[in-house]
Amino acid sequence: MATNWGSLLQDKQQLEELARQAVDRALAEGVLLRTSQEPTSSEVVSYAPFTLFPSLVPSALLEQAYAVQMDFNLLVDAVSQNAAFLEQTLSSTIKQDDFTARLFDIHKQVLKEGIAQCSGATDCSREGKKHI
Numbered sequence: 331m332a333t334n335w336g337s338l339l340q341d342k343q344q345l346e347e348l349a350r351q352a353v354d355r356a357l358a359e360g361v362l363l364r365t366s367q368e369p370t371s372s373e374v375v376s377y378a379p380f381t382l383f384p385s386l387v388p389s390a391l392l393e394q395a396y397a398v399q400m401d402f403n404l405l406v407d408a409v410s411q412n413a414a415f416l417e418q419t420l421s422s423t424i425k426q427d428d429f430t431a432r433l434f435d436i437h438k439q440v441l442k443e444g445i446a447q448c449s450g451a452t453d454c455s456r457e458g459k460k461h462i
Contacts, residue, residue, distance in 0.1 A: 345382075348382060349382060352380070352382055353377055356377040356378065356380060357377055361377055361378045361380065362375040362376065362377060362378060363375060363376055363377070363378045364376075370428070413437075413438075413441055416434070416437070417434070420434060
């Protein structure tokens with residue numbers, strides 16, 4: 331189903347209202363970035379850039395993305411399971427970026443303790459996890 335954006339794009343007032351609502355939603359959903367004025371403060375943030383309307387992608391590029399998707403997913407999975415590689419690769423970022431450092435600390439803690447959260451395939455009870 332094709333959408334006719336022409337009338338919406340012609341109505342400046344409606345477009346401004348849509349943009350205001352989209353920004354409010356982004357803020358409410360946590361689509362946030364720290365500001366350049368306060369790069370280390372979590373109290374001073376702005377919404378991350380986004381578009382109001384879909385962007386056209388040439389079909390040839392979309393097909394290329396589909397073609398490499400499985401290989402890319404396998405690569406991300408392999409990297410996520412190689413703690414030494416992750417630590418070596420992220421070491422300079424971890425030293426400079428508190429957010430990445432905290433995420434990596436969580437990663438190390440999970441590796442140390444094991445995964446303790448219940449998934450859809452387990453039944454969590456006070457005695458611990460029971461596979462169903």
